[in-house]
Amino acid sequence: MTDPFASDGAKAPPKPFTVTEGRREIRSFVLRQGRFTPAQQRAFDEAWPRFGLDYSGRPRDLDATFGRHAPRILEIGFGNGEALRFSARQDPDRDHIGIEVHAPGVGRLLNALAEDGSDHVRVYHHDAVEVLENEIADSALDEVRIYFPDPWHKKRHNKRRLVQPAFAALLVRKLAPGGRLHLATDWQDYAEQMWDVLDATDGLHNRAGARGHLPRPPWRPQTHFESRGQRLGHGVWDLLYDRVPQAGER
Secondary structure, three states: OOOOOOOOOOOOOOOOOOOOOOOOOOOOOOOOOOOOOHHHHHHHHHHHHHHEEOOOOOOOOHHHHHOOOOOEEEEEOOOOOHHHHHHHHHOOOOEEEEEOOOHHHHHHHHHHHHHHOOOOEEEEOOOHHHHHHHOOOOOOEEEEEEEOOOOOOOHHHHHHOOOOHHHHHHHHHHEEEEEEEEEEEOOHHHHHHHHHHHOOOOOEEEOOOOOOOEOOOOOOOOOHHHHHHHHOOOOOEEEEEEEOOOOOOO
C-alpha cells in the first residue's frame, strides 16, 4: 500500500493552491505554512474538491454537504490528521469535520482520505472560531474534539490559548444536548486552565468530576509524539465533558 503521507518527488503543479484567511482581532494560532511536498500540493489540486469545504461565512447545510443526516464529529486543529483518519475508519456511521490552519497538514490528510475513500469526512482550512460562529448551526454537533492545542506556554501568551470562556460558551451552543466535548493536552498548566474555564461553563459537566480527567479513550489513538513525551515523563490529560440541558432547554 502506498504511504499517503510520503512524497514521491513529483514536480509541483504550476498553479499553487492558495487560501485567503478571514480576519479576527486575536487569533489562537500563528499561521506556519511550512513547505509543501509535491504530494501535498497535488492533494489540494485533486482532492480538495472532493473533501474540502471553502469558507463562505454563511450557514452551511450539512445534510446537503454529506448527502445524508447523521451525527457529526468536529475536530479542531487536527494537525496531520492522524486522529481524524483513525476515527473516520472506525466510525463510518458518523460524519466527520476537521479544521486546521496548517496547510501541509491539510494536504497530508487529503491524501489519506483519498486513499481511504472516506466520503463521510470534510475539511476546512480556516480559523475554527469563524467556522463555528458563521457556518455551523447551533446544536448541530454530536461531539467536538480538541487534541493537543497550542499551549502558548509563555505566560504573556496565555491569552492566545483557544480554551477561553467565550469559546467554551460557543462550543456549548454548537453541541447538541447530550453531546460530548473531548480535549487532550500534555501541558499541565493548560489542563489547569481548561478546568478553570470548562468546569465553570454552564451546560458542561465533567465526566470525571470537578478538575478531573480520564484515561485515554479508545477513540483517540496514541500518537508517536505523545508516546515519546510519555517516555520522557510528560503527562497527558484527557478531559471529557457532556453537554447538559441549560435553563429553558429540554
